[in-house]
Amino acid sequence: MYGTSTPRSARRLPALAATVALGAGMLVTLTAPAAHAAAGANLPFTSVEAESATTTGTKIGPDHTQGTLASEASGRQAVRLASGQRVEFTAPRAANALNVSYTVPDGQSGTLDVYVNGTRLARTLTVTSKYSYVDTGWIAGAKTHHFYDNARLLLGQNVQAGDKVALVATNVQVTVDVADFEQVAPAAAQPAGSVSVTARGADPTGQGDSTQAFRDAVNAAQGGVVWIPPGDYRLTSALGGVQNVTLQGAGSWYSVVHSSSFVNQGSSAGNVHLKDFAVIGEVTERNDGSPDNFVNGSLGPGSSVSGMWIQHLKCGLWLTGVNDNLVVENNRILDTTADGLNLNGNAKGVRVRNNFLRNQGDDSLAMWSLYAPDTDSSFENNTVSQPNLANGIAVYGGTDITVRGNLVSDTNALGSGIAISNQKFMDPFSPLAGTITVDGNTLVRAGALNPNWNHPMGALRVDSYDSAINATVNITDTTVTDSPYSAFEFVSGGGQGYPVRNVNVTGATVKNTGTVVVQAEAQGAATFRDVTATGVGAAGVYNCPYPNGSGGFALTDGGGNSGWTSTWSDCSTWPQPGQGNPDPDPNRNLAKGRPATATGSQDVYTPGKAVDGDANSYWESANNAFPQSLTVDLGSSQTVRRLVLKLPPSAAWGARTQTVAVLGSTDGANYTTVAGAQGYRFDPASGNSATVALPSGTGLRWLRLTVTGNTGWPAGQFSEVEAYTAP
Template identity: 70%
Template sequence: MTRHVRSTPRPTHKWFAAVATAGLVGTLVTGLTATGAQAAEAAAGATLPFTSVEAESATTNGTRIGPDYTQGTVASEASGRQAVRLAAGQSVEFTLGKAANALNVAYNVPDGQSGSMAVYVNGQKISKTLAVTSKYSYVDTSWIAGSKTHHLFDNARLRLGQDLQSGDKVKLEATSTQVTVDVADVEQVEAAAGKPSGALSVTDKGADPTGQGDSTQAFRETIAAAKGGTVWIPPGEYKLTQSLNNVDDVTIRGAGNWHSVVRSSRFIDQSGAPTGKVGLHDFAVIGEVTERVDSSPDNFVNGSLGPNSTVSGMWLQHLKVGLWLTGNNDNLVVEKNRFLDMTADGLNLNGTAKGVEVRDNFLRNTGDDALAMWSLNTTNSDSTFAGNTISQPNLANGIAIYGGRDITVKDNLILDTNALGSGIAISNQKFMDPFFPLAGTITVSGNSLVRTGAMNPNWQHPMGALRVDAYDSAIEATVNITDTTITDSPWSAYEFVSGGGTGKAVKNVSIDRTTIDKVGTVVVQAETPGAVKMSNVKATGVGSAGIYNCPYPAGSGTFALTDGGGNSGWDSTWDDCSTWPRPGGGNPDPDPDRNLTRSRPATATGSADVYTPAKAVDGDAATYWESTNNAFPQSITVDLGKTEAVRRLVLKLPPSAAWGARTQTLSVQGSADGTTYSTLTESKGYRFDPADGNKVTITLPGSTPDVRHLRLRVTANTGWPAAQFGEVEAYLS
């Protein structure tokens, strides 16, 4: 299988050209109160069989971490960008809002560690424990520009063995290792379904429901014998050591995805042309994929199921991709499934498909686009992603449409994108040829985007909550975006860009009826020539300005923004195309007491293992940068985004008692252009002592020049043969 890399970087921008800026024209209407995240979640997304409870809103004696949007941190990949870190012996307790007998927990443990959590029901410890492991986490994809170690969370499920009622309490206690708990899904699992009339059971062909023996051949023989009918997977656990290759004109059904479990990293792999009507229903396929190998078909379905097929009621976990669909999958319906912990996509329609409906599914913790259509070789057409809930894709987009004709994206709820992705991307990024660009009408309607968009580390510019991207060719299709809710976007709401950096136009876009409640920087991020008409876009809580209109490259053209009426709350324009506005900054001047380095780009002369410079500006002193060992001098540099009158630094080490007192010898340097540095304070020793919070304050002289680039140069450390900082903070006073 040829796998594409969808995070190919746009060339580094030089944002210093004087570019004509178009403002809104017409009367702006006020008077809308934007809905919050809770209302947004209620208005769109899947109908789910479980209720999710966030750890940070539960009772705990652990440490709440976040909110954080810094790529590579645990909190940044968490639901709501917050979680609870438990040391051994600490706990988090959830109060149930409805009846339940099972739970699934999203969690993180430190790399290389495994353990368990004790489970208490109404204060009584039960005999079952919840296993936790880093085995499926900490994925590295060095071939994807801008990626860092990611996929930091995992999911673990447990049946409690008793029926609980609303108001009952479930407590999870870390026992042998640190566990960061993100969210618990609680549900009432129904009893196992019975065998359908006339179905052939895999156990009749020798499948082993204990999971000890290899059931591959039994599954193959049952599928062959049941052609035109139904294969039954009774309750139990079944191990497959090889994929199934001739699945055609057959239904495979289990007793429920908590009851019938297949352990396999490659369930169906077939490149032929099935006649279709394959049904896959009501069982779990749980793999052992621990890394992303794009040449390996480590997928639930790899290839084609044939036309008129259906997939429903599945629990898919620890695979590379849920469904990587090539060939004829016309009129396929994929509904009411759970996709958890994929190292790449949840589902990708890889060309050819017509009339596909992907609806009412739940996807969490995918390592690439959660749902994607990619029109390679032939075009996808007349297909729909509708009513899905997508949470925490940790490398790419929630939903991505790469080319295709007459595509619909409607009524989806997308939360907490990270790193190289938007909530929704409508794009002509081709990755390889032959590619079929967007055509016909692309309908994007009724979607809710919560905390979506990310700072692209390749661009040093964000990807908006909803992005229209003329990456490799101009947008010629008609793109209609209506009835959108954008809530708590960390960066921008709408982005219009040519991600390849060549200034291709975004045309034929209209936006009507959008509610925006809190956006970190701007409502409109226009970075390429083109045009959009915006009507009834109502924004509150705009961080910097309404509009950033700076097409790249210089001289490539202008972006025309037409006011269709009914807009409010975003009529200001960012007036400096040489800088990107900091969240919450810009016009008017931001809070003078803010930490200037928070979430800013940081670089260093070297790093030890995973202790990268970004961890010194992530707002969490428990994470830290450590330089290359035994290689003084070492330095860390932070780009503040614009020149600032820095007058005070606060340097921190992790507060744990395990960090003993030490003295680091360092000087402070600054630069306005990132090339020529001056010394702001001469080199001297600074003592970090746990008794004083393991922090040091450095006051800069009043004559210190304004600087954009702040550098700490370290020549010695009495506690370790490297430079170390948990946080590097800078303030105006």
């Protein structure tokens, strides 16, 4: 029941698959919320969500449905621009550089024009689907994902706070998620005594192959510094034998290495320092048999990685062998098809801190105790946004591990914001031991519906997947905001019923959980102190061990708890978001992402297209065969007050009237008429949508729309069927 992944080749890079804005209309600086001033990284840029900007485009979302553009966006919202449309940001700070998270349709590419205070810049942003739409079919429950990409631009001028910066789609549809505004310092000067790669023959234009020049510079600079001047350098194979040397650039916006594998070595004597340049690869798919990583293997003891921009690789750092006392800090890791960083085996005293990670295709930050335990290592004050197939931060085994002061948001599909787990993937594995400290973390919109289980995963998960948890797990000062499902989950994910013991949850603030505060599904025990909750969707506690009869989970009230005293009473059903209490968001579309069926459909225009959150896709019934019906299972009985029926907004869809009756059912078998057959006008000039007001108090689980006529086409057609509790 609880299997979340298939083993990766030599782990198949964890597939517990599971993103940073704090909500619509908010300008977001990606540092900690007020509740924990230290949570998240201290970043050199300020991010602004597209949905909070001015636009002539179409806002999409919010949505938590796996496989949709809105669900993978930060804040679960974005802005879609057709050619000629714009989104205009108000600059939140002085800046001379811009990075944009975006997506374009699969197989397409184009440009975004950039305007500052109404004046178009000569420089444009190139946008492409080349690095998006990744398919990992060997991972159970995975769908095509990794829709977004990042494109950056030095503006060539200074922008002041309050200036208007607009992006205009010129030749392709572009969905814009977020814009990062940054004041980039001038390029640094060459350190005295350093060995320049250009002096060894490297080509800063990127035309020639600079691999040998870099190798020669590394050999010549033993004990010193290899200097990477401003420029673009192309490497066709990885560096090996890197030890006792510093590789330093003029800054990650200036010194750029184009390589899909930068360092690949099984061992090193250490004292390696990689700093202040960018490594941008050409990885367009995930191949776990290929070392397409910035660092693959070992840097050796006493090494560091800092000030790097790492993008378009499989993994940022896949660290094996000896990496004792490694420090990884102040880096940006973007658009990897698998992990951002993974410490697997024998990491001692490693510190990973103050990094920014966005759009990972697996765990953004992970420790995996394969072959030997990771010990006395930590993830501290990192900001993680939009991992689209796994956890934000995952600890798989290890001894005396710390996860402190991190900000994780918008996890998507198969994962949690933070996972503390004994999932081994392969042997030999070292389970959790000693004290695991999880302190001062903030989780925003974290947790996801696991498609393998058809069951949710909490914002913070403690998982005895392959063996009992006997370590002491101290979870302190946690903030959980807008989790789509639960805040804290205790589970034996392999379905074997191993216990989760010795857990202490102290000082948590939980706001607006979709279902419950505590999701207990394993035998074991935890003590809760000073845990306060508001806006709980269904009940305080879901306590239903799996497998049945495997033993209960004891929740000890240590005092100071409030707002989550109720218990979900029926272990045969899982609570849906908002069930039991009034929905915390009355404007939530109850039909989005729910199962849909129909009496018939035409070609690829299947029923699910009417509930996928994309108004441009649509269901079309069998032709010339009225009546036709579309049925949506809302998952639980809901009081529906209003329906919004849509057709694609394109002007290519001529105006038409569809005759529709609304029926409802509480058991899926017996239907009653909620609203009789009536003609509803769809006109692209007014948005191509129609609103259906339902009688007050209409309770139903199954919603059925029966179409008996259409003046524009001999079939029933809906691009979106939306259901709301608000009138």
